[in-house]
Amino acid sequence: MSAPAPPMGLIIELTHRCPLQCAYCSNPLAMDAPKSELTTDEWLHVLDQAAEIGILQVHFSGGEPMARRDLPALVARAAANGLYTNIITSGVLLTDAAMADLLAAGIDHIQLSFQDAQPAEADRIGGYHGAHEKKLEAARRIREAGLPLTANFVIHRQNIERVGEMIALGEALGAERMEIAHTQYYGWALLNRDALLPSAEQLAFVNGIVVAARARLNGRIAIDYVVPDYHAARPKACMGGWGNRFINISPSGKALPCHAAETLPGFTFPSVRDETLSAIWMSSDAFTRFRGTDWMPEPCRACDRREIDWGGCRCQALAIAGDAALTDPACHRSPDHHLMAEAVAAAANPVPDFVPRRLKQD
Numbered sequence: 001m002s003a004p005a006p007p008m009g010l011i012i013e014l015t016h017r018c019p020l021q022c023a024y025c026s027n028p029l030a031m032d033a034p035k036s037e038l039t040t041d042e043w044l045h046v047l048d049q050a051a052e053i054g055i056l057q058v059h060f061s062g063g064e065p066m067a068r069r070d071l072p073a074l075v076a077r078a079a080a081n082g083l084y085t086n087i088i089t090s091g092v093l094l095t096d097a098a099m100a101d102l103l104a105a106g107i108d109h110i111q112l113s114f115q116d117a118q119p120a121e122a123d124r125i126g127g128y129h130g131a132h133e134k135k136l137e138a139a140r141r142i143r144e145a146g147l148p149l150t151a152n153f154v155i156h157r158q159n160i161e162r163v164g165e166m167i168a169l170g171e172a173l174g175a176e177r178m179e180i181a182h183t184q185y186y187g188w189a190l191l192n193r194d195a196l197l198p199s200a201e202q203l204a205f206v207n208g209i210v211v212a213a214r215a216r217l218n219g220r221i222a223i224d225y226v227v228p229d230y231h232a233a234r235p236k237a238c239m240g241g242w243g244n245r246f247i248n249i250s251p252s253g254k255a256l257p258c259h260a261a262e263t264l265p266g267f268t269f270p271s272v273r274d275e276t277l278s279a280i281w282m283s284s285d286a287f288t289r290f291r292g293t294d295w296m297p298e299p300c301r302a303c304d305r306r307e308i309d310w311g312g313c314r315c316q317a318l319a320i321a322g323d324a325a326l327t328d329p330a331c332h333r334s335p336d337h338h339l340m341a342e343a344v345a346a347a348a349n350p351v352p353d354f355v356p357r358r359l360k361q362d
């Protein structure tokens with residue numbers, strides 16, 4: 001295999017701490033303890049290496065990245081290194097003072113998540129009373145600062161009938177881009193799948209609303225729409241291909257090809273405390289094992305889409321079919337495709353309660 005091109009993006013999960021408890025969170029069930037998190041200097045070293053190896057953008061994520069007080073210093077270093085900087089946040093900690101610090105640091109973009117369009121429902125799903133109101137204030141601050149705003153709405157059974165209201169909210173807030181994303185079933189979301197997975201009828205309802213909104217808002221607001229794999233005939237190109245476009249770093253410094261990779265057995269994920277980003281990207285087993293097409297089984301091996309979707313998602317192949325090296329069961333050509341429909345059927349009524357995300361499990 002020829003040497004890979006540099007990664008396009010670095011996803012930094014600064015911390016697993018978060019004031020919210022969303023049941024659809026894709027963070028792992030076993031989260032990193034605060035005391036294990038990389039220090040400011042360690043993150044700064046990572047950001048310097050990122051620029052050196054040609055990475056273009058850095059996404060500060062979590063948990064809630066604003067729970068780290070050093071976020072402005074990290075944004076400033078990334079900006080000084082010429083990296084495009086994005087924060088993926090719940091917004092509940094985005095006060096006037098925090099906004100001013102981030103602006104001074106050179107932040108380029110903020111993606112703000114909303115749990116619903118109705119405050120009481122949003123606060124219930126996020127497990128935080130008053131969160132929705134704080135998010136509205138955060139959106140106002142972002143727009144007043146002149147920054148581009150992406151409003152992110154994660155869709156599932158508990159909020160799906162209000163997707164039209166969510167789009168109206170995004171419009172009212174002046175978002176330049178909206179992300180209407182069906183839940184991706186990893187980590188806590190996989191644990192809560194039966195309480196979250198929509199039916200085919202609910203999916204068709206959302207599809208119709210999104211198509212109409214896209215036509216109406218064409219040229220004004222871009223709407224990215226992420227469909228649920230469980231109702232798909234073809235898998236998504238997860239992470240743009242394994243070890244192909246992104247490096248994801250966990251709060252404690254493990255370099256991962258995707259945010260859910262720690263669920264895969266038989267891997268030792270390298271730490272940025274011990275190895276350089278360059279060595280991790282170019283030659284670690286973790287990043288090379290499923291890179292490209294050589295690893296692929298049938299039916300991917302002979303398929304004309306193998307360099308389009310890269311065989312789908314390794315973590316989903318493990319979670320649904322029991323083996324990360326198989327074709328993603330979201331693909332209609334996979335011999336395991338029927339398992340997706342069976343999961344949808346298992347998520348039929350009555351809808352169970354969901355388990356709120358929390359740092360420590362009981």
Ligand code: SF4
Pocket residue numbers: 234235299300301303304305306307309310311312327328331332333334
């Ligand atoms: Fe993609 Fe493999 Fe399905 Fe082909 S067989 S569409 S490469 S997942």
Ligand code: FES
Pocket residue numbers: 186238239257258259260261312313314315316
């Ligand atoms: Fe891990 Fe898709 S989430 S490869």
